[in-house]
Amino acid sequence: MAFTTRKSLLAKVRSGDEVSWREFYETYKPLILLCGGDLHLSADEKEELVSKVMCEIFRKDIVGKYDPEKVPDDVVFQYDPARGRFRHFLRKIIRNQALGIIRQRRPHDSLNVPDAPEPVAEDRWESDWEREWRQHLYVEALKELKLHVDAKTYSAFELYAIQGRSPKEVADFLDLSVSSVYTGKSRCMESIKKIIKDLEEQ
Amino acid sequence: MTMAHCTREELELYRGRQMSLLKRIACAAHLKECPKCARLLRELDEDDHLIAEIRSSVELYRNLSEPAPAAPASK
Numbered sequence: 001m002a003f004t005t006r007k008s009l010l011a012k013v014r015s016g017d018e019v020s021w022r023e024f025y026e027t028y029k030p031l032i033l034l035c036g037g038d039l040h041l042s043a044d045e046k047e048e049l050v051s052k053v054m055c056e057i058f059r060k061d062i063v064g065k066y067d068p069e070k071v072p073d074d075v076v077f078q079y080d081p082a083r084g085r086f087r088h089f090l091r092k093i094i095r096n097q098a099l100g101i102i103r104q105r106r107p108h109d110s111l112n113v114p115d116a117p118e119p120v121a122e123d124r125w126e127s128d129w130e131r132e133w134r135q136h137l138y139v140e141a142l143k144e145l146k147l148h149v150d151a152k153t154y155s156a157f158e159l160y161a162i163q164g165r166s167p168k169e170v171a172d173f174l175d176l177s178v179s180s181v182y183t184g185k186s187r188c189m190e191s192i193k194k195i196i197k198d199l200e201e202q
Numbered sequence: 203m204t205m206a207h208c209t210r211e212e213l214e215l216y217r218g219r220q221m222s223l224l225k226r227i228a229c230a231a232h233l234k235e236c237p238k239c240a241r242l243l244r245e246l247d248e249d250d251h252l253i254a255e256i257r258s259s260v261e262l263y264r265n266l267s268e269p270a271p272a273a274p275a276s277k
Contacts, residue, residue, distance in 0.1 A: 030266035062263040135259035161253045
């Protein structure tokens with residue numbers, strides 16, 4: 001599937017386009033917070049994880065120049081697709097930064113206790129990450145869908161499928177027939193499945 | 203009873219019990235006989251699972267999302 005119109009952030013990152021700090025921050029902060037939760041970080045530590053991951057990703061642009069929480073909008077990130085999949089790059093940074101925070105919290109555990117267990121086992125983290133990434137992908141795919149179908153079709157899909165309104169209610173609200181609501185849903189499902197597949201493969 | 207293959211919209215109406223009783227009976231009879239339409243019905247059920255996952259992801263992110271910090275002038 002070719003993205004010929006505006007792209008979602010994930011599509012832009014994966015195709016090596018420049019993305020702004022603000023857009024990146026707002027898109028990936030929830031994913032990083034969720035990963036921090038999976039790694040049993042406290043609320044403060046999760047916020048610290050967001051800052052550290054963002055600093056690592058934007059290192060050359062922001063370290064020593066800006067407070068990570070107060071970065072101007074014109075700072076951009078550009079991922080080189082030749083480095084491999086962005087999801088693997090991000091996963092590694094999140095894991096490493098989280099482990100750094102945990103080590104900082106309990107330095108004696110890793111230094112003085114030879115058989116201290118990993119805070120979160122690698123295989124558990126892997127499955128948690130897959131779940132978090134998939135959720136992130138769905139959210140991005142929905143944004144992408146909005147760019148690919150007409151406004152009324154998207155509204156019908158959002159009201160019916162995402163907000164759980166009844167087909168009759170949606171039809172009345174948008175001045176459509178119930179059958180048209182289902183037709184729109186069918187079109188959106190076909191599109192979003194293609195988008196998800198495409199985002200997974202890039 | 204014979205009938206043409208069901209469209210997705212007809213199957214949605216069937217699933218949602220929004221068909222007349224007679225149409226519903228005809229559709230149910232057709233689904234017993236027609237593997238193609240039965241498969242389409244299963245696909246719609248699978249779509250429900252995907253929709254549920256998308257919906258829960260959107261809700262989760264809606265709860266977590268906050269606006270980015272204000273961006274003052276650089277140092």
